[in-house]
Amino acid sequence: GENVEQHPSTLSVQEGDSAVIKCTYSDSASNYFPWYKQELGKRPQLIIDIRSNVGEKKDQRIAVTLNKTAKHFSLHITETQPEDSAVYFCAATGLDTGRRALTFGSGTRLQVQP
């Protein structure tokens, strides 16, 4: 089955700085890689996703890059703000019929210092 590793486990940055979180996956059949933001006691919220047919995707301050050959993908948050503080999870799956569950990374606790 799929195995997703995520680093770092905690990340503290100053407001305005950039934050980068990295994930690797093991299953070459995986083709869908979403990133979620989760606040305490809440459901994960999709912040950006990427499919294996592209190498990069950007949405305002958030970007994701994918290297299929190396089986790793990264989340980049620029101009961080205190409200970006949360736990971020990467995930991977094969998006065919939607019958395959997401496999999550271990999570990164991001703290943005004002």
Add this chain to the structure above:
Amino acid sequence: GAVVSQHPSRVICKSGTSVKIECRSLDFQATTMFWYRQFPKKSLMLMATSNEGSKATYEQGVEKDKFLINHASLTLSTLTVTSAHPEDSSFYICSAYPGAGQGNYGYTFGSGTRLTVV
């Protein structure tokens, strides 16, 4: 967008009792529903995959007789924690993928259920 409604949001039960958690897809048909468990400060761990009209598929190490899953319709999946013990206390969350022809909203999550067994 696609919405999954999960109830209850919080439940406290006594050891030995059973608790049922419901997840409903409100505006799409969820052929498949995924059930996750999340311990404090940990990641989401897949417990089982629930398929409408058939038996659920459980992940290794998850007791199917303890965590009963029923997916009787395209919009409702339930997880029953039977004979609950304090170690079953956790955050349970469901997820579904709307699938082709039902929008492109990615995997949608329920709001989660905080179970505390005393």
